[in-house]
Amino acid sequence: MGDGTKSRKMSPMARWQPHAPERLLVAALELFEERGYENTTVIEITERAGLTKSTFFRHFPDKREVLFGGGTMTGLLVDGIDTAPAGASPLEAVAHALDAIGREAFPSDRREFSARRSAVIAANPELREREALKELGLIASMIDALKRRGVPDLTSRVTAELGALAWKIAYERWRDTTNRDDFAELARRTLTEVRAATALC
Amino acid sequence: MGDGTKSRKMSPMARWQPHAPERLLVAALELFEERGYENTTVIEITERAGLTKSTFFRHFPDKREVLFGGGTMTGLLVDGIDTAPAGASPLEAVAHALDAIGREAFPSDRREFSARRSAVIAANPELREREALKELGLIASMIDALKRRGVPDLTSRVTAELGALAWKIAYERWRDTTNRDDFAELARRTLTEVRAATALC
Incomplete structure (x- = not known):
């Protein structure tokens, strides 16, 4: 946990999006810790979680909500x-x-x-x-x-x-x-x- | 109250800024009612109140705070x-x-x-x-x-x-x-x- 490598390896499975909200939460928390909430984009969160932007917005209305x-x-x-x-x-x-x-x-x-x-x-x-x-x-x-x-x-x-x-x-x-x-x-x-x-x- | 005429007439007195927070509050409330919070700028609030943008930010850190x-x-x-x-x-x-x-x-x-x-x-x-x-x-x-x-x-x-x-x-x-x-x-x-x-x- 921390460098995103593991999450990125999960990318091929992304079409099933298992536990998507949890994976987005973990990715967001890591990024907010590493570079601050203000300096993190939704795209960066979805990339680290190995998911797509549309998956993010299917679960959360905005960056804070994750x-x-x-x-x-x-x-x-x-x-x-x-x-x-x-x-x-x-x-x-x-x-x-x-x-x-x-x-x-x-x-x-x-x-x-x-x-x-x-x-x-x-x-x-x-x-x-x-x-x-x-x-x-x-x-x-x-x-x-x-x-x-x-x-x-x-x-x-x-x-x-x-x-x-x-x-x-x-x-x-x-x-x-x-x-x-x-x-x-x-x-x-x-x-x-x-x-x-x-x-x- | 409501069309801003009165506030604009007060403009020559603005250098003393009497009751600036109250005037900004009244102006902001009118504008938020008329066109919505989202569609109102700080500049519009200060104009209606007959005050300057710098006066606004001397009293309030952002648009919401007014x-x-x-x-x-x-x-x-x-x-x-x-x-x-x-x-x-x-x-x-x-x-x-x-x-x-x-x-x-x-x-x-x-x-x-x-x-x-x-x-x-x-x-x-x-x-x-x-x-x-x-x-x-x-x-x-x-x-x-x-x-x-x-x-x-x-x-x-x-x-x-x-x-x-x-x-x-x-x-x-x-x-x-x-x-x-x-x-x-x-x-x-x-x-x-x-x-x-x-x-x-």
């Missing part, structure tokens, strides 16, 4: 809230969704990659803006999913904000490579801490 | 939290800051203008991104100000998220032109509702 996974996280989150046990409290429904996200999106072997991705985003204002907007989108999706469970409007909004905060803190803790806990475990513990902190506000 | 007031809100917020009574709870300190914001930034005669500004932002993804990033910045400033009051880290983060949510909901209610309550009054009531909702999460 780091933000095209809605996978929203799907996991909404599905996790929808399928939480009927008697679960609003925050327990969010915890159920964070379990699924831990399993599917943040397995332990993804920890180092996630830390690199976060560092690239933190270094660029345009990427920070996109991430901020994505977070608002995730919160809006949580609110809708909670309302579908019959949670009143304001409680849904408060739950979604607290859930997003717990998620963010758990993610900070998880991607710290000195930490060895599972994401889901960290998320549950953080949600409990966040809930307890509301009494001290 | 709608976001260059840090005024952060200053009011931080100052309000810093000067809240010593015995105030974290959320009471935020309420104290929202009082100041209501007085200085959201007087009643600003209601219609604020609604227009919100509509322009909602219509453009780039402006929504900038607004999302601004919100994160305000939350970070609140966290720092609360920590300076000795509030523990996690409680500061939870308070800032709840404060930001109450602020957002109060602002939605306030800019609804059928509403006649003061912003500060709405903000206090909303903070109480948000705090009560945390027990239902």
Whole structure:
């Protein structure tokens, strides 16, 4: 990983485009690290991934979006809230969704990659803006999913904000490579801490 | 307001640039409404405001920023939290800051203008991104100000998220032109509702 040789060797397979979004993400992250987000073109990303520009734009509307996974996280989150046990409290429904996200999106072997991705985003204002907007989108999706469970409007909004905060803190803790806990475990513990902190506000 | 005639008549006074940020904001909002954010240039904004391009860039780093007031809100917020009574709870300190914001930034005669500004932002993804990033910045400033009051880290983060949510909901209610309550009054009531909702999460 790093010099693109391996990716270019994969070029003959490109017509099937296996795991295209993942390959584009890895290529983009490498290039953003090597030469900066501003100095990397979509063409360069597709070349390193051994894919075509049209494949890129079939998956992502623009260069920034390649780091933000095209809605996978929203799907996991909404599905996790929808399928939480009927008697679960609003925050327990969010915890159920964070379990699924831990399993599917943040397995332990993804920890180092996630830390690199976060560092690239933190270094660029345009990427920070996109991430901020994505977070608002995730919160809006949580609110809708909670309302579908019959949670009143304001409680849904408060739950979604607290859930997003717990998620963010758990993610900070998880991607710290000195930490060895599972994401889901960290998320549950953080949600409990966040809930307890509301009494001290 | 709307055809720019008045602004252009002010041109001879431009060397003193009275209220330049406000004049640029009004001009930008008019132009974004008339022809869209994408189709408006900084030059057109400065011409309508009767000011120069260099004045624009002395106040704002880019075209988007003209709608976001260059840090005024952060200053009011931080100052309000810093000067809240010593015995105030974290959320009471935020309420104290929202009082100041209501007085200085959201007087009643600003209601219609604020609604227009919100509509322009909602219509453009780039402006929504900038607004999302601004919100994160305000939350970070609140966290720092609360920590300076000795509030523990996690409680500061939870308070800032709840404060930001109450602020957002109060602002939605306030800019609804059928509403006649003061912003500060709405903000206090909303903070109480948000705090009560945390027990239902």
